[in-house]
Amino acid sequence: MPELPEVEAVRRLLVPPMQGARFDRVLLRRANLRRPFCWDFVDRLTGATVTRVRRRAKHLLLDLSTGDTLLMHLGMTGDFRVEHMGLAPGEDHPRDPHDHVVFEMSSRWMVTFNDPRRFGAMDLLTADERAAHPTLAELGPEPLSRAFTAAALATACAGRRTSIKVALLDQQLVAGLGNIYAAEALHMARLSPRRLASTLATRAGGPRETTERLTAAIKTVLSKAIAEQTRSGAYRTNRFLVYDREGEPCAAEGCRGTITRIVQGGRSTFYCRACQR
DNA sequence: CCGCTGTCCTGCCAGC
């Protein structure tokens, strides 16, 4: 579930308790999430100060005073809880069975990572490892940055013989979209998810109107979602226009179509056959 | 190089 807007909301949540604060105590409740924690995870983190809380695509990066970077991914069900440290000596933290990591910060805030499905990940990287990290190095442009233009999208789509929906999930093409916002952006752009990615590429000259429309839709959908996250904080049940709305009438203005569900690349795509061409 | 499939993990829910 967490895609770029949700991860950005988490980043903003973590800035006050963590940025500029030191790890006083790190508690690991288990040996692994999606992967095992590195053997010296607790020792390397304890005493380090967080200089910056950053986000790249769906990854959270905590830059540390030691030169290390704590790279975190929320997976599907990962989330952080921020609470006051109000413990009596010897008292244990109240815990949920899925609270896997607890950070006690010098800011007197306690930051707990909870992840029922354990698709999340935490890796402690040296500066060299971070610079050479294959996943980070190969990420495409941030969709909300100036680097993400219709021309860039067109170039990235050139020669791709896969559907535009599947291509949008490729983090090397554009970084941070997931299954939900890919569907929402295509709906807003009135483009069929089944369309071949290469049809968005340009042969010569500037990008075509459809590529411009999709680029704009991606930016709008993500910006709106970020604004909504920070305003409400909580998840509203289905604030999406097409995602998980199979059989419902299309919400596009003047459209009398019905949302259908198809499977692409092994996952669900929701779209309106009537207005998405 | 590229595209496609399977794997990880568990909560939830439809269907028997």
Added chain:
DNA sequence: TGCTGGCAGGACAGCG
């Protein structure tokens, strides 16, 4: 009512 099976999702390995 209780069980089972399938699905959800992102990253990544491995295949052809």
